[in-house]
Amino acid sequence: MINLKTDEEIEILRENNLLVSKTLAEVGKHIKPEVTTLALDKIAEEFIRDNGAEPGFLGYNGFPNTLCISVNSVVVHGIPSNCRLHEGDIVSIDCGTRMKGFYGDSAYTFAVGKISTEAENLLKVTKESLYKGIEQINSNARIGDISNAIQTHAEKHGYSVVREMIGHGIGRNMHEKPNVPNYGKKGNGARLQNGMVICIEPMINLGKRNIYIEDDGWTVRTCDNKYSAHFELAVAIRDKGKADILSTFKFIEEQFNSSEYN
Numbered sequence: 001m002i003n004l005k006t007d008e009e010i011e012i013l014r015e016n017n018l019l020v021s022k023t024l025a026e027v028g029k030h031i032k033p034e035v036t037t038l039a040l041d042k043i044a045e046e047f048i049r050d051n052g053a054e055p056g057f058l059g060y061n062g063f064p065n066t067l068c069i070s071v072n073s074v075v076v077h078g079i080p081s082n083c084r085l086h087e088g089d090i091v092s093i094d095c096g097t098r099m100k101g102f103y104g105d106s107a108y109t110f111a112v113g114k115i116s117t118e119a120e121n122l123l124k125v126t127k128e129s130l131y132k133g134i135e136q137i138n139s140n141a142r143i144g145d146i147s148n149a150i151q152t153h154a155e156k157h158g159y160s161v162v163r164e165m166i167g168h169g170i171g172r173n174m175h176e177k178p179n180v181p182n183y184g185k186k187g188n189g190a191r192l193q194n195g196m197v198i199c200i201e202p203m204i205n206l207g208k209r210n211i212y213i214e215d216d217g218w219t220v221r222t223c224d225n226k227y228s229a230h231f232e233l234a235v236a237i238r239d240k241g242k243a244d245i246l247s248t249f250k251f252i253e254e255q256f257n258s259s260e261y262n
């Protein structure tokens with residue numbers, strides 16, 4: 001069953017997702033060579049609590065931290081640790097919050113210092129594929145239209161789409177119906193309806209799509225050990241099939257253009 005949200009509930013979801021967006025930007029300021037992923041996790045936890053929310057991932061199905069931090073060939077669900085970032089790494093930061101009974105959930109893959117052209121292109125195309133998915137949203141669209149647009153864009157560039165992990169509805173629970181795969185056929189899946197709120201989150205691999213879960217039970221890594229990228233936004237479907245994007249990358253990307261960041 002799909003829980004449709006009222007306008008008031010969508011505003012609370014927006015508050016959560018804006019806080020996630022600001023947390024990602026705060027963490028982004030500290031992404032540089034030699035920082036540990038655990039230090040980034042602490043920054044996020046403090047920022048979320050200072051803003052009156054709780055970390056959404058901490059304790060979720062037993063996850064031990066505030067952020068999922070996934071470096072290079074880690075697709076998603078990387079656990080923060082004392083490992084340090086290095087120049088040339090790519091690092092996906094996935095963040096969740098809970099406030100006023102609802103969740104926020106978004107992710108961004110950052111470059112650590114100067115990265116290879118190969119990695120840069122993967123980040124660009126993965127983010128583009130997310131927006132291609134969002135562009136499909138209209139009053140007649142189905143989930144499969146979003147899925148197909150993401151897959152088509154990623155594969156056109158020679159990348160592959162992770163199948164085992166997918167996007168989802170969000171609300172009073174972090175993961176709700178409908179499922180939002182990053183692959184599929186146009187015209188398939190649930191029809192979009194006013195009041196649906198979904199997280200669209202392509203996980204795109206430079207090499208083959210195959211993944212495995214490491215012995216910690218969380219870390220998802222590409223089998224060929226090549227890069228994987230991940231971008232996620234929460235989107236509400238409003239009246240007449242209009243997409244209302246509840247999270248934003250603008251706080252992150254403003255920093256890339258500021259002298260402080262460069």
Ligand code: MG
Binds near residue numbers: 106167199
């Ligand atoms: Mg998600």
Ligand code: MG
Binds near residue numbers: 105107
């Ligand atoms: Mg997420």
